[in-house]
Amino acid sequence: MSKSLSILIFVVMSAFFACFFAYPIWAALEAAFRGPDHRFTLQYITEVFLNELYREGLWNSFVIAVWSTLGSLAVALPLAVCYVKFAFPGRALLNSLVLMPMILPPFVGAIGVKAMMGQAGALNSLLINLGLMDALHPTDWLGQQRMLGIIVMEVLHLYPIIYLNAAAALSNLDPALEEAAANLGCNAWDRFWRVTLPLIMPGVFAGGTIVFVWSFTEMGVPLLFDYDRVTAVQVFRSINDLSGNPFPYALVTVMLLFSTLFYLTGKVMFGSSSSGGGGRATTSRQTAQLPAWAGWACTAFFAGVTFLAVLPHLGVVLLSFSKDWYGTVIPHSLTLEHYHDALGHELTLSSIANSLKYSALAMLVALILGIGVAYVSVRTKIWGRQILDAMAMLPLAVPGIVMAFGYLAMTREGQPFHWLMLGEDPILLLVIAYAVRRLPYVVRSAAAGFQQVSPTLEEAAQNLGARPEKALWRITLPLVAPNLVAGGLLAFSFAMLEVSDSMILAQQAAHFPITKAIYSLVLALGSGPNLASALGVWAMIFLAVTILGAGVILGKKLGALFRG
Amino acid sequence: MNALLQHPRTRATLVWLGRWRKEVAVTGAMLLTMTGPFLLKPEQSTAPARYDRRLVIITPHHDRIREEFGQAFAAHWKETTGQTLFIDWRVPGGTSEIAMLIKSEAVAAFQQHWQRDLKREWTPAVAQACLNSKASPDDDARKAYLASDVGTGMDVFFGGGAYDFEQQAKAGTLVAGDGQKTGISALMKKHPAWFGENGIPEKLSGEPFRDPQGRWCGACLSSSGIVFNRDVLRRIGIDDDPTAWANLADPRYYGQIALSDPGKSGSVTKALEMLIQQQMQIAVDRLKADPTLKLTPEELEARGVAEGWDAGLRLILRISANARYFTDFSTKIPLEVARGDAAAGMCIDFYGRSAEEGVRKADGTSRVGFVSPLGGTSISVDPIGMLRGAPDPELATAFIEFVLGEPGQKLWSFRAGEPGGPRHHALRRLSVRHDLYTSENISRMSDGGEAPFEKALAFTYHPERSATAFSAIRFLVRVICVDSHDELHTAWKTIIDAGMPERAITVLEDLTRVKYETATGSIAKTLSSRDKVQETRLARELGDAFRTQFIRAGTMARRGL
16 A cells, blocks of 8 residues: 555544544533533532432442453353363354344343343243242342342343453464463463463453443443433433533543543553463364263353343343233233334334444444554554554443533534534434444454455565555455455444444434334333334344344354454 | 246356355345335324425323324325425423423523524523523513524424423423414414313313413323232232322332332322322311411411421322332333332323223223322323424414314324224323313213313312422432432331331431422522532432431331331
8 A cells, every 4th residue: 555545544534533533522521621601610520429329320330340241251251261172062053142142232132131020020920830939929120139130131241242352362372382381280270270361361351341341331221220320321311401411421521531441450450461472373273072961061051151141032022922921931922913013113114224324324434444444554554553543442442422422512503513413314423423433343353354364465466567556455355355344244233233322312203223213112101112122123133134144154253353 | 938047147147146145145134124114114104204394393292192193183284285294203201301301402592592693692691591480571681582583493392291381481482372373372362162161271170271371281181190000919918909199108018119200200290299289288178177276377378288298298208218119201100010010100190091901801800900099189281382483383383273173182082993083092091171071072082981170179289389399399309219219218128127116217207308498498499590510419418418317217227216
């Protein structure tokens, strides 16, 4: 690539980031520090810390994040080790099923969970039928243990991110290192703790941070559980009262402060511990053959976790078919009426169309930007390429709700970016928001592609007279296409499932994306949850087809994409 | 056929398909998924891609009401004018949230107008005054706002409670129109009979039904009540269906009451106000019956009101202590009760009736029931009004005319499928126009036997007693009960387990900080000042005090005091 083009990409990227990443964050922060007399003030921030409810919200968000991360680690690490080290029945199939929990936004799963865990829900009915519970005193799981419910939902939804990271890190690990430790007399357990784990820590850390920040700022699940003492929900509750109320902005500022702090702490503590483990494996890893019982134990473990993870989905599916699910393990009468009502609902078609439109455009934007960033940072040596790369990864550390708030703040009437609203249509805003938030996945997958494809191929083409751009277009891009498709696909799927931006930025029914349509269907009188489930099932099928379809086409693992 | 198969083009296609079979299969599967919504899409949409005119309605009304009214009005408009309408529903949340949104948008719009058109400096004082009904009538900002046509981009505010409409009308965000072509003032001229004593009276048993100036008007009736689940009641050892608000304070209901946050839902605030009003009435009656008291009628009223306020808040505190948790939308209350997650909840009448209908068995029995507490609720209205600076005032007026006219009133009250009634679901609301309760109409109504205009006489609403405290009720319940629910709920459990020790209960229910004078005085003042910093600070101080108090009560109960 010519140097001028690289510099151009660098400049364009920086400008884009300045406008749509740095500026919105600034716009959200600014309002938190500007007093009524337009002067700098800290009183709103102090008020946030003085207020016990806000403090408790922060604390609860933190607790949820910590436990969700630990829970995801506890589930995902053993799975990853089993997968990489051992051969067991159904290994390939189970590995591909791990992605299953990700095809449904967790708040939709929460509808299913609420139906199953209610006082007259499936779980209690099961326990009563089994004689394990007194029918007169059923446990109110959701009434008393809402925080636990939220954590469980988050873990079941997010563990695949750590799993994919850890599995990718483990497969890239040079088995010679472990063998060396074994030769020196180290037992398997110590080997794992002292050799393997430290070496895969960067990968695990990358996944862990995503899970941490994600659950720290998650809004949909606590909303569905009616759990108000969480910062993200407190912010969401106050968005109808933006003018004249600086507290939502102050809360957002505090939230950003903490997530950055956690991210940096994590990075300092775990991120750089990989020293000698990098590089390609010198010998290929052999998966160990286990005795039959141990093999089946692995299978059962995998299948059990996956079953638990799809339980909410199962609940959603059952709910979508049930007429009245009350006091029985499975609904006693089934109906298709909810599908008729939900898919025929006024919001549905337009929201599907909107989501497809927003997500496809966002994917395109993310792909273009991502290829540019990855190429510059991998293939060129211009100054500041690492900064560019780091910039593109930053959206992982910034909570979606902060970004959404910033976009809202910077497009208010009278602000320089007000024209982005196109009157009242949030399409540009949502596309940019989705694209920025999903950019890291695309950048990582594109960068991985560029690293694997030798630059000599491109150089050969240039020697034969092709201009650098043509060489890139005709030689390198086709070779990295699978990576790009995979990255783009993830960007697309996540954009389809995006919650925070959608909830905050799309204010009119005509512009609702599918997640917000589902959320508003929940509130419909009478059969609201059933309708929402029916639409949720549709979304699940659509995303499953998309992801599995991409898997079929590519025949490649999607794992390496989450390596932040 | 064979020739066709042998044709080079066909073969090329087949080869191509063979090569790309995976891709084709995946694309096919995706398209197949897409067909469902396309085949089922509503044949008549109120959000068409191309439209002639747009009507923006902000509403807390639920889905079914929006659907029935949207489609019926769009069809009606198409028929009379040939124009295609786009009905743009905005549903940002419950009534309280809408009220906040409208004011916040109006201030933002006025700021633009003030700075850009009037070239004046925007100061905190201007921001305070422009929507403040108590601002001096000579205040420049207030005058400029009332004279202006700055809008929020929305045409109609549809549904909620009379209180919020009165507040919006006072602030100036709702307008009566020009009296000729637009607004309710014009409709009052066009259809004087609708607005007479036999149509929509100005007041009924003390409840305002419409604004005399025409800035808003009741569109249907509503009352508050208790929705309950008989299965859960029996399970927790309660044999009789609840009949009064006070029943819900029974400790046996612990963790089994569904409530929603009054800071978000107008209907719950209304129910709470009714509860307080009833206690005030009881207190006044008791004082009147006491011959030893030598009080002037004013003193008696004042004392009764203050005592009733305390008693009402105490009741609310106990009911909240029983609450499972506070939901964000009042529609969730009947849902949770029907699902068996709660024994009872406070909700608006038609939610309760719809929930009962939703789970009714073939034999006509239902596990869910709804009751209007005797003497514990007034009949009030869900109003409609035109917003200042409505983009299309003519269309807005036509919609209001449609809602108040026979077609709209029939949609509210008729059974589904009756001529003129709703198409899919009965809305189970009551018509606001007395003249429409003819025997022929009543036979077609889902709840024709309710006779609301007659029942309304059983309860006299005294707006003067709680109107000044309405926003304080919302605020106090949020601070004391919702925000502090964890502490309250835990303390209450300890007290119940300890056998209801009196001293602990006294500490728990200590309401000296929020006496009637304070609530209508300093608290109401802070709330109306629109100063968020002050309000947040007040909420924090009160909340902290009450949380400490609850925790102390819990500790006392544990020690057996």
